[in-house]
Structures are given as C-alpha cells and as structure tokens.
Amino acid sequence: MIELLIPPILLSFVLLLIHSYYGLQIIKRNIIFTDLAIGQMAALGVAISLYLFGGKYLYPVSLLFAVFTALLIAYINHKEKSLQEAFIGLIYALGISGVFIVMSKSPHGLEELNNLLAYDILFTSYGDILKVSILYLFIGLVLYFFVRKIEGFLKDVLFFTTFAITLTSSVKLAGVLVVFSILIAPSLIALKLFNKNHILYATAVGSLLILISIILSYNFDLPTGYTIVFINTLSALATILFKK
Template sequence: MSALEILWPVLILAFILVGIHTIFGLEIIRRGVIFTDLAVGQIAAVGIAISSAFFEGKYQVPLSLAFALSAALLIAYASQKSRHIEAFIGLLYALGASSVMIVLSAGSEGDELFKRLMANDILFVMNDEILKAAGIYSVIALLYYFIYPKLSGFFKELFFFALLSVTVTTSVPLAGVLVVFTLLIAPALVALLQKRIKPILFGWGYGWFFVSLALVLSYHYDWPTGYSIVFVGTLITLICVLWLEKRRA
C-alpha cells in the first residue's frame, strides 16, 4: 500500500479540522482568551474518561458534551463578570486535567487513554468518523456565520462558547486535546500577525501546510501522528511569530 493510499483519509480529516478550528481560533485570539479551547477540551475529556472508566466506553458523546457545555456556560458567565478571565480559564483547565487523571487512575489502561486524549493517532480514524465530523462541523460553521452575528450580550457569549464546546467535543476523540489546541491557535496567530492576505484564508493555507508536513514526517520516520502535528505546528509557528514580530518592529 502506497503512502498516498494510507495518508489521503488523514489529510482530508486534517483539512476539515484546520478549516473549522481556524474560524474559532481567530475569534479566540481577538478576544484574548487563548486557553479557552484547551480548558473546554480538557473538561470534555473528563466525560470521555468517565465513559471509559465506569461505562465501558458507552455514553461517551453525551457525557463529554455535557461536561464541555458546562465549561462553556462557566466561561461565558466568567467572561462577563471576571476581571481575570485567563486566570479563571487556566484553573478550569487544571481542574479538568487533574479530574481526568483521578478518574483514569482506577483502571489498568489509564495512562494509555490519557496519552490518546492528549494527542490521538489520527492515522487510524475511520472514514465514517470523518464523514460524521464533517457533517457536524458544517452545521457549526453555518450557525457561526448566520446566527452568531445577530446575537448580543450574554446570549452571544454563551452561543459562541457552546459552538466551541461542540466543536471541541467532536474533535478531542479524533485528534486529542493538544492537537485541537494547536490547530485552533497556531494558524490563527500567524494569520493575524501577517497583513497581506485575509486572515481566514491565510490561516487555512498555513494550517494545511504544517499539518501535511507533519503527516509526511510522521509516516516516513514512524513518529506518533498526533504529537508530530503538535511538534511541527508549534515549532514552525514560533519561528514565524518571531520573524513577523521582528519585521514589524
């Protein structure tokens, strides 16, 4: 089997993931709540951990979604009331991460599941999972572009974080918390620093580039796929940020 036959479903999934997460990443950076997705993703992972530890993997979607929506509600409320929203979000992330470890400590496969929750090997994602995710993301994108701009106040905040929580809940089982965070922040950050191309278009192109490079390197050198995306994406982004900031200065 050729490399292309192995990688093309993963490349399609990666393009879909970059497409939806860049949209939210741009808004997250503009709002200055960088770690929101990381916190929501980690809280969603608590639901997945409970499903695995106590229900033999059943009820994973409703449990993870319930936890993610609870986190979204808390962040939406705190964004209206708290003067230190990033500190609040950071503590929420710490709560989620510690909760996952406590829940998984009871099982023999806790460490392995925790690694998958952080950065999953997307080479083994099935085609039906890709199609399901694509359908969910399409609905989310439509709601974001046509409903979200018409809202205001607390309900607009809640709607945004609810959409983000559904996105993250769908993405974490596929790719892992760290991969989701990288895809949300890295393309959007570089896209906002450059001034020549519309941010959303640049973010998509940039994200697709580093994810494709990571997948090729992962295939040829037998690196873990999820961590390859995180490593390549963050490394190239850090270099780009320093270069762009130097040029602007």
C-alpha cells in the same frame, strides 16, 4: 502510502476550516487557553465514561462536561471579565488533574491518557470524517446566520456553546493537544503574516503544516499526533520570533 494518508489529510482540512475561525476569535478576545480548558473538560468526560461505563455514552458525557464548562466561561466573561483568564486556567487545572485521577484507576490508563492528549489520526475512518463534516457545516451555518448578528451575553453563550460542541468532536478524533495546536498556531501565523482573509490563510497554512507533520511521522515512524503539535507550535513560535 497515499491511501493511508488521504483520511488524515481530509480530516485535518475539515478541522482547520472551522478551527481557524474559532482560533482567530480566541486570539482577538485574548482568551488563548479557553480551548484547552474546554477540551480538557471534554477529555475528563471521556475519561469518566471509559472508567465508569466502559466507553458507553462517551460522546454525550464528554459533550455535557464541555458545554457546562462553556456556559461557565460565558457567564464569567459577562459578569467578571477581569477574572476570566484566571478562571479559565483554574478550569484547565481541574480538568487535567481529574483526568489523571480517573485514569490512574484504569488498567489501561496510560494508553487512554495518551489518546486523550494526541490521538493518531492516521487511523481515522471515512465515516467519522463524514459525520464531523456534517456537524461542522451545521455549526458554521449557526455562526454565520445567528452568532455574528447578535450581541451581549446571548452571543457569548452561543459562541462558547458551539465552540464546546466543536471541541468535543475534535478532541474525540485528534486529542486535546492536537486540537489546541491547530486552533492557535495557523491562526496566529495568518494574523502575523497577512492583512486580510485570515481564515483562508490559516486553513492553507495549517493544511501545509499538518501535511508536513504526517509525512515526517510516516517516514520516520514518529507519533503522528505529537508530530503535528510539534510542527505547528514550532512554526508559530518561529513566526513570532523572526517576523518583524
């Protein structure tokens, strides 16, 4: 059992380290559905690649959709800030409807759609974990040395572009809903329960919630991705409702 659980636990910790930062920023900016919109457009890129190219060029096509969406959101955030939530919601609706349309033409559409929403991270390889760790380390360095030191439109462009790159890699490994839940829920809990060191607390809380989810899914034969989504979102909702 331990050998099976080590890769998803490692992947979860790697994902949480960088997603906690973005989750806190997204909540503070009050643009909660940005990650869903960008993640869903990345998933649309995956769906198109699966349907048109048999899975070839999957990552570059998905990344192209995600980065283009991120640039649009950065532009709207700069030009029409009052409309950004409506714009982000419309992008999400466009992305998810596009995924359903494309997958309806695929012979394995339902299975592929399920993977796009919540992938079973129990089967993640150490090679994939290493690759995404190196990528996220590079993005973290960009965030620390560049993004936090600049202001204005350029900061929005770099923030949303690096966010899009992060989400594209995460959606490929975990699925749109899993990424959304670990991005928002641990960060929200950390903000609600603690006064400082929110990234560290969000990472710790998220790691605990994912560990619980993986153990539950393993012992009760539940879908791992959806169990992670359920436990994270339930914990965040409980924190909001019962913490004064």
